[in-house]
Amino acid sequence: MGEDKKNNIVEAALKLFEEQGYHQTKVSDIVREAGVAQGTFYLYFQSKEDLFRSIAEACLEEISEALKHGPHAPCQNNEVYYWMIQRSLTVYYHNRAILSIMYRNGIASQEIRDISQAFYHEMMLIIKEHLKEWGGCPDYSEEQLEIAAYSKIGMVEMVAYQWFVVQGHGPEYIDSIAQVIVDMDSMEVSEE
Amino acid sequence: MGEDKKNNIVEAALKLFEEQGYHQTKVSDIVREAGVAQGTFYLYFQSKEDLFRSIAEACLEEISEALKHGPHAPCQNNEVYYWMIQRSLTVYYHNRAILSIMYRNGIASQEIRDISQAFYHEMMLIIKEHLKEWGGCPDYSEEQLEIAAYSKIGMVEMVAYQWFVVQGHGPEYIDSIAQVIVDMDSMEVSEE
Amino acid sequence: MGEDKKNNIVEAALKLFEEQGYHQTKVSDIVREAGVAQGTFYLYFQSKEDLFRSIAEACLEEISEALKHGPHAPCQNNEVYYWMIQRSLTVYYHNRAILSIMYRNGIASQEIRDISQAFYHEMMLIIKEHLKEWGGCPDYSEEQLEIAAYSKIGMVEMVAYQWFVVQGHGPEYIDSIAQVIVDMDSMEVSEE
Amino acid sequence: MGEDKKNNIVEAALKLFEEQGYHQTKVSDIVREAGVAQGTFYLYFQSKEDLFRSIAEACLEEISEALKHGPHAPCQNNEVYYWMIQRSLTVYYHNRAILSIMYRNGIASQEIRDISQAFYHEMMLIIKEHLKEWGGCPDYSEEQLEIAAYSKIGMVEMVAYQWFVVQGHGPEYIDSIAQVIVDMDSMEVSEE
DNA sequence: GATGAATGAGTTTTCATTCAT
DNA sequence: CATGAATGAAAACTCATTCAT
Known part of the structure; x- marks a missing residue:
C-alpha cells in the first residue's frame, strides 16, 4: 500500500525529470502526477x-x-x-x-x-x-x-x-x- | 570600462559555475565576485x-x-x-x-x-x-x-x-x- | 491499559517540553517517546x-x-x-x-x-x-x-x-x- | 531610507508580538503591518x-x-x-x-x-x-x-x-x- | 481501543529581476 | 552607465490531525 504510493512518486518523477528536467520539475508537479498529497512525498523522501x-x-x-x-x-x-x-x-x-x-x-x-x-x-x-x-x-x-x-x-x-x-x-x-x-x-x- | 565589467561578470560566473554549479550559483554571488552592483548584471545580460x-x-x-x-x-x-x-x-x-x-x-x-x-x-x-x-x-x-x-x-x-x-x-x-x-x-x- | 498509554504520553510530553520547549516538540516526537501510535494521541487529547x-x-x-x-x-x-x-x-x-x-x-x-x-x-x-x-x-x-x-x-x-x-x-x-x-x-x- | 523599512518591520513586529504572541505572528503578518514586501523582511533579518x-x-x-x-x-x-x-x-x-x-x-x-x-x-x-x-x-x-x-x-x-x-x-x-x-x-x- | 499512512493547508524562505536615483 | 534597495511570485517543506483498517 505504502510502497504503492512511493512507487507512484518514483514513476512520476522519472517521467517528469525526463520530460522537463530536474530543476524544472516541482515537487508539486510530481505529487500531482503521482496522485498523492504534497505531504506524502515527504513521507518517503527527505527532499x-x-x-x-x-x-x-x-x-x-x-x-x-x-x-x-x-x-x-x-x-x-x-x-x-x-x-x-x-x-x-x-x-x-x-x-x-x-x-x-x-x-x-x-x-x-x-x-x-x-x-x-x-x-x-x-x-x-x-x-x-x-x-x-x-x-x-x-x-x-x-x-x-x-x-x-x-x-x-x-x-x-x-x-x-x-x-x-x-x-x-x-x-x-x-x-x-x-x-x-x-x-x-x-x-x-x-x-x- | 563597460566591457571590463562585462568581462568581470563572465569570469566570475565561469569560476562560480565551475565551483558550485549553475543552479547553485546566485546572481548575487556572481556580482559580488565580479565586484559590480546587482543591477549592472542586467545591463549586459538579459537574464x-x-x-x-x-x-x-x-x-x-x-x-x-x-x-x-x-x-x-x-x-x-x-x-x-x-x-x-x-x-x-x-x-x-x-x-x-x-x-x-x-x-x-x-x-x-x-x-x-x-x-x-x-x-x-x-x-x-x-x-x-x-x-x-x-x-x-x-x-x-x-x-x-x-x-x-x-x-x-x-x-x-x-x-x-x-x-x-x-x-x-x-x-x-x-x-x-x-x-x-x-x-x-x-x-x-x-x-x- | 488505556490509562497506561495516556500516562506514557503525559510523561513523554513533560520530558520533551522541558528539554526542547512546547513549540519545538512535535506530536510525533511525543508518541515516539511514549511508544504509542500517532492516532492514539487523539484518543486521549483533543489536540x-x-x-x-x-x-x-x-x-x-x-x-x-x-x-x-x-x-x-x-x-x-x-x-x-x-x-x-x-x-x-x-x-x-x-x-x-x-x-x-x-x-x-x-x-x-x-x-x-x-x-x-x-x-x-x-x-x-x-x-x-x-x-x-x-x-x-x-x-x-x-x-x-x-x-x-x-x-x-x-x-x-x-x-x-x-x-x-x-x-x-x-x-x-x-x-x-x-x-x-x-x-x-x-x-x-x-x-x- | 533602508533603515526606515527596517524600523517599520521592528515596530510592526513589536506590536504584533505583543498582541498575538510570537508563534501566532506570521512573517506575512509583520510585512503586511509594516507595509513592505515579503522579501524585504529577509533583507534585514535572517529569519x-x-x-x-x-x-x-x-x-x-x-x-x-x-x-x-x-x-x-x-x-x-x-x-x-x-x-x-x-x-x-x-x-x-x-x-x-x-x-x-x-x-x-x-x-x-x-x-x-x-x-x-x-x-x-x-x-x-x-x-x-x-x-x-x-x-x-x-x-x-x-x-x-x-x-x-x-x-x-x-x-x-x-x-x-x-x-x-x-x-x-x-x-x-x-x-x-x-x-x-x-x-x-x-x-x-x-x-x- | 489502537494503529500509522495519508493528508493539505499553512509557513517560511529564496532569488531573479526591476527601477528610481 | 551604474547602483542596490525593494520586490513578490514561486517553491520547498512542516506537522497537527484524520480515518480506514
Whole structure:
C-alpha cells in the first residue's frame, strides 16, 4: 500500500525529470502526477534531492550490476569486446530514461556528483578487469588501462544517448551500433 | 570600462559555475565576485540563463572552431586519427572549465539543450568529414559514419573530463592519452 | 491499559517540553517517546494544545493546593511568612519541571494565557489572605495587599527558577533560601 | 531610507508580538503591518527568530543599561532600596511591551534562552553590587547576595507584569507600588 | 481501543529581476 | 552607465490531525 504510493512518486518523477528536467520539475508537479498529497512525498523522501539521489543510485547500480558479469560462454579476442559493447548498449537502452536524466540534468549537488563519480570509477574498474582478462593490451600500465576503460565508457554513453534518447531509435539498433564500433576499430588497423 | 565589467561578470560566473554549479550559483554571488552592483548584471545580460547561454555558445564555438581545421601538413592513415584525438584533447584541456560546467550542470533549459545538441551535431559532422577524407571506412553508410563519429566524441570527452577535470592532471598527459586511444584500437586488431 | 498509554504520553510530553520547549516538540516526537501510535494521541487529547493545557492545569492546581492550607500549628509574626516562603519553595522544587515549562514556553495560546492568569490570580488571593490573617499590614488597602502578594509570588518564582532549574540545585537549599529572603527583609529595616 | 523599512518591520513586529504572541505572528503578518514586501523582511533579518532575538537583545540591553547607573545624589539606608525599586518599575513600565513579549512568549529557541539567561545574570550582578554598596547585608555570602538579588528581580518583574501589562495601569502607580514594596519590608520587621 | 499512512493547508524562505536615483 | 534597495511570485517543506483498517 505504502510502497504503492512511493512507487507512484518514483514513476512520476522519472517521467517528469525526463520530460522537463530536474530543476524544472516541482515537487508539486510530481505529487500531482503521482496522485498523492504534497505531504506524502515527504513521507518517503527527505527532499527533492533525496529522491533524485535515490533514483540515480538505484539506476546506476542497476547498470553496473548488469555490466559486472562477463559473457556466459568463454570467448576470445574481440568477441569479449563485442559482447561488452553490445551488453552496455542494451543496458543503456533499457535505462535510457535515467541516462537521459543524468545527462541532461547534470549534477544537482555535491552529493550527486560524488555518486556519479563513484559510478564512473566503478564502471572503469569493471571494464579494466575485462580488458585484462581479455589480454588485448598485454603491456599496458594500470594508467593506460584506465584511459582505455574510460574511453570505452564515453564512447558507448555518447552513442547510446544520441541514438536512443535524442533520435529516439529502438533496440533494433543495438547490434548494428556494436558492429560499427568494433569494426571501426578493426578497420583502422587494417588500413595500416 | 563597460566591457571590463562585462568581462568581470563572465569570469566570475565561469569560476562560480565551475565551483558550485549553475543552479547553485546566485546572481548575487556572481556580482559580488565580479565586484559590480546587482543591477549592472542586467545591463549586459538579459537574464542568468542568457549569461549561461552566452558562455556555453562561446565555448562550444571555440571548441568546434578548433576542430574544424584539418592537420596542417597532409598525412595518412591513422596519423589523421592521432592528430584528431590529440587536437581534441588539447582543445578540451584548454576549455576544461566550460567542459566541466557543461558536464556538471547539464541542460539548464530547453534553449541550452538545443544549443548543446546543435554543438554535438556539428561536432559529429566535422568528425564525419574527417573520417571520409581519411578514407578509413570506405563502405560505411552515412548512419554508420555518424555512429563512429559520435563514439569518437564520447571517448575524448569522457577521458578528458576524467583526466583533466576530475583528476586534475595537466596538459603533459595529452600525448600519452592520445597514444593510448590510438594504440588501443590498433592492438584490438593485432589480436585477431 | 488505556490509562497506561495516556500516562506514557503525559510523561513523554513533560520530558520533551522541558528539554526542547512546547513549540519545538512535535506530536510525533511525543508518541515516539511514549511508544504509542500517532492516532492514539487523539484518543486521549483533543489536540496538542489540549495536552499542554491539561498538564498546566494539573500542575498549577497542585501548586495552589499546596499553598492553600496554612501552617499546621498557629504561629505568629513572620513565622507565617517564613513558613509561606519555605512551603512555596518546596512546592516549586517538586514542580520544577512544569515551572520550567511554564517559564520557558510562555503562553502557547489565548486559552493557556487565561489559565496561567487565573492561576496567578488565585495564588495572589491565597497570599493576600495569609497576609491579612498574619496581620502584618493592618492599614493596607486591598490594592496594596495585592501588590504585596504578587511581589511575594514573583520573588519565590524567580529564585526557585534560578536555583532549581537553571543552576540545578537540590532541595537542601530550600531552607537557606527561605532564610535569606526573610532575613533580608528584616535586615533592611534593622538598618533604619 | 533602508533603515526606515527596517524600523517599520521592528515596530510592526513589536506590536504584533505583543498582541498575538510570537508563534501566532506570521512573517506575512509583520510585512503586511509594516507595509513592505515579503522579501524585504529577509533583507534585514535572517529569519523570524533572528528578528525576535534582535528585539529581545536590544530591549534587555536597554533595561540593564537603565538599571546600571546608581542614584544621582548619594543617599543612605533604604533610600537606595526605594530608588532601585522605583527605577526598575519605571524601566519596566517603559519597556512593558517587550516585558510582555518575553513573559508571554517564553523561550523561542535555545539561543533566546541563553540571551534571556545572560540578561538575568547581568541584572543579578548589578543588583548584587547595589546591595553591597548599600551595606544593608554586611555578613552575607556571595551566594546569599545572589539569592537576595534574584528575589528583587522577580518581585519587580511580577508586579510590573501584573500591574502594567495584565491590568493595564499607567505610570502613576509606580510610586505607590514602590512604596508598598519598601514599606512592606519595613512593616514586617516593625512587627517583631 | 489502537494503529500509522495519508493528508493539505499553512509557513517560511529564496532569488531573479526591476527601477528610481 | 551604474547602483542596490525593494520586490513578490514561486517553491520547498512542516506537522497537527484524520480515518480506514
